[in-house]
Amino acid sequence: MARYERLLRPEPQERLPEYAGKRVRCVFVALDLVGRTPLGIRHIDHFMLPFDGDGRIDTSERNRAIELAGEMVGSIIGESPSAKVIDGRGHFARRRYFHEFKWVLTPQLEANIITAIFGKELA
Numbered sequence: 001m002a003r004y005e006r007l008l009r010p011e012p013q014e015r016l017p018e019y020a021g022k023r024v025r026c027v028f029v030a031l032d033l034v035g036r037t038p039l040g041i042r043h044i045d046h047f048m049l050p051f052d053g054d055g056r057i058d059t060s061e062r063n064r065a066i067e068l069a070g071e072m073v074g075s076i077i078g079e080s081p082s083a084k085v086i087d088g089r090g091h092f093a094r095r096r097y098f099h100e101f102k103w104v105l106t107p108q109l110e111a112n113i114i115t116a117i118f119g120k121e122l123a
Contacts, residue, residue, distance in 0.1 A: 007057045015055035024049045025103050027113060038117050046105045068097040 006014040026049045030042040050061035071093035 010056050010059065017055035019051040020055040021053050022051050046103060048101050048103060065101045068093045072097060
């Protein structure tokens with residue numbers, strides 16, 4: 001997590017050259033821990049992480065993702081239930097966001113993640 005945060009800041013010395021110019025599928029798992037022992041999964045998020053040619057997080061792409069997320073929320077907040085014209089900006093922003101910055105976590109991959117965390121499948 002510390003390295004990911006340094007990549008997000010972005011600190012000039014922090015980079016992953018093996019991912020230069022690529023979009024990488026990432027999974028972020030929030031766990032309930034006692035000590036360093038995982039007790040349960042609180043949340044799993046999966047997203048695409050774009051890297052620039054130097055192996056740093058591509059800030060322009062990251063800013064675009066934040067912009068699209070803002071458009072999704074902004075259009076929902078500004079909607080009027082009595083409006084005769086539907087504002088489709090939020091819908092299209094959502095489609096672009098999920099197409100460019102999210103990916104589908106398959107049940108098998110989710111099971112593999114759970115097994116990697118707990119050493120066994122959860123019932």
